Amino acid sequence: MSAPFGPSPAVVAPVNGRRYPGQPAAAEPNLDAAVLRQIRREVAERLTRANRAHEAANTTPMPAEEREALTRRLISEALDAYATAEMQAGRPPLHPHVESRVARTVADALLGAGGLQPWLSNPDVEEIVANGCDQVFVRFADGTIEQVDPIADSDPEMVDLIRMLAARTGNDERRWDRAAPLLNLQLADGSRLNAVLDVVRRPSLSIRRHRYLTMTLPELIELGAIDTALAELFAAAIRARLNTVVGGPTGAGKTTFLRGLASAIPAWERLVTIEDTYELGFDRDETAHPNVVAMQARDANVEGEGEVDMAALFRNALRMVPSRVFVGEVRGHEVVPLLNAMSQGNDGSMSTIHASSSAGVFRKLVLYAAAAPERLDPATTNLHIAEGLHLVVQLRLTETGRRFVTSVREVVDADGLQVTSNEIFRPGPDGRAVPGAPPSTGLLDRLAFHGFDPALLQRREGWWNTTGPSTQTGRRRAA
Template sequence: MGETLMPPPGVVPAHGEQELVLLVRQRVATRLAEYAGEREAAGLPAEDESARRATVGRLLAEELGAQRRLALMQGSKIIDAAVEERVAQAVTDALFGTGSLERLLADTTIENICVNGCDVVWVKDAAGAWRREGPVAASDAELVELVRTLAAGTGGEERRFDRGMPRLNLQLADGSRLFAVMAVTGRVSLTIRRHRFPAASMAELVRLGVCDRQLASLLTALVRARKNIVIGGGTNVGKTTVLRAFAHEIPPEERLVTIEDTFELGLDTDTVAHPNVVAMQAREPNIEGKGGIDQAELVRWGLRMSPDRVIVGEIRGAEVIPMCNAMSQGNDGSLSTIHASTSRGVFTKLASYAAQAPERLSLEATNLMVASAVHFVVHLGWDAAGCRVIDSVREVIDADGTQVVSNEVYRTGPDGRAVPAAPLRTETVDELVAAGLEVEGSAFSFWGVG
């Protein structure tokens, strides 16, 4: 292989700062690999990320210092401090996987990052306002390489991203969810959804204004009474956060099996709240189109793992049937989410997924299955002020032919937030009281149980 000719240290390449970034990155990466090899030869363990970052910082400082000294010796223009800082940041970002996305991921006020090509970058903050940011890569080709680097750096198997597999869905190291597409769009596009409240609780939902204390106490009792709950809502309305809050109320002695298309819940990472968790993730087919494992199959596997509860991150297809079977066969207290525009629409969505499953259940059979499996539907929406809120809670009663019969115990009020409506069934109230719901002398007197 021929040797790449590079300008001498201390001289900014003729084409500018970007070329300097590439040059320094190459040299630091080479020295980093040599240093790792030396440690291995000496029988030393590989550095953890903190130590590796410190090593990269030291090598960067040495490279930039060498450039300053040689520039003085050769009478060349010395790079100013601002350029050095930008070069160091760009090299550090590139070597640790997220490239120029690092500065956006480091901003805790950002909820969504949308990249419509390397230089068309939009972010949305927690208040819902969009703003444009600078490029995250020098070209779309470099953006593709960045996405592939991210895929290679995630735990477990490497996920493809090419014309043969033009989509990529994965979880970043900080818990953010990334979805990227190429070939089917005019330019490479990626979307990153941040989870600002990874360790949510019912108290946190109250603090955030998602629900009031009265509704929070009801929902807590539903979880503790082992009611099967489906959480519905639109995109980016906070379904995963609410599911995490519900899971926070599950006793730590219970064994959980979580099933997701892409790891996102992270219940297995909190070994204090949930010490006995098996987290499973669907797998894409290999290049020959074989080896794929979907969520429906994982639900079936999960039922053989002695779970107290099965949690499906998001119902989106054929897994609806094994999930309902799990809920109605002794795994009460199971949780899942689903995309739906209304709480009643959750039943329509469940039926449409069941109709597409290999079992091809009729609508009547599907409704009977849902009515025997799902106890409550909790729906999220937006209030009049544009805040995420729970806007409806339904208790499933029965099935009647083409309809699932339910009582809307909390309905959408004038401001978009849930307000008390139809009473719970007496037997349900008794179960919730046994699970710790306090009704005597409380605001639940509107149901006639105080």
């Protein structure tokens, strides 16, 4: 789903000694791959023995904090032993800078995400893709894309790294082998990982990162994603329990935006989220949303059994006494139960969808419904849309990495193959949403009853903060 809004924070240093235009060209000692492999192997072997001894004595795995402290101590001891051996052999020890980087790299491999860790630690990185271990590309918040250093020494080592991440993540087993060559999971930092094996020439990796794991409507204003009028409109729409679908292209920030909308939901409401891979994360903040059930679709096992798709999860969610149901992203069969729920009175539900325009959201819903097992015809789907869906919000992603609301549509009615809608906020001269067609009397009265000031619609250029975050962002690099 989405990447975050707004410009990037402060500049940090490059990874693996890689230099970029405008950065200092001071020489750095290179890492010795053989030394790195030796230290990593020695520490891994000692750590494995320590883990087995702990489990034999306690019948439980070693606590994460104890394991991390032990790993760092073993790394220090291994480096000290290596330095002693080198001096006894009459050779100089490692340069202090190189020794520090060896320690960090080994720690990343054993405790973090190996060669991916520096980029996952960089707050400016939005996407990481790898076509094999050495064809690695990183997309930054300012829209620039750079080819960077390898994330592993070989493709088999890259496969082992990804399998290690899969084993550490989530509450169910995520297999990745010839029988299950497609892998989707959420990393510990909230990033979404996709990996492909065997059906491609070389293992392929894609990571979409979320720089904002929590979001509020005021923060969306600060980041330039919405203006004051839109914030007031969405807050009132939440209180009025309007069913909403957020559309936009890949990377437009749909998930982050949905988090912002959810922040306006009263804490006492019970929320149920449905996703193919955990991303929304409403259950992370127990103060804002203490009553959350997060559900994730499950693939079939090697015997072809145990699959639970999003449509099945949605049908079950309606039996869980939810105040609101969120579908992380509509991609297929789940569209029918979602529209059914919206049209049958489960108000306040929300979802996201890939679409190139707010009007295109309706066409996408029709296409998904036609491909679902129910095979709904367009006219029937449009009736469901008109009966249950209230608002469509469209996000835009610019070439410079800016993300903002560009259109808001009110669903009015359906007539056969057409959904009638009012574009109550339309793209302005710079693409940002400004007041457009007047809302229907029914919608305006409902919003006003829940605190929206209709006078906010009278300013035709909108209420955008022209002194907000700059659209110019410098390049950011990983430490």
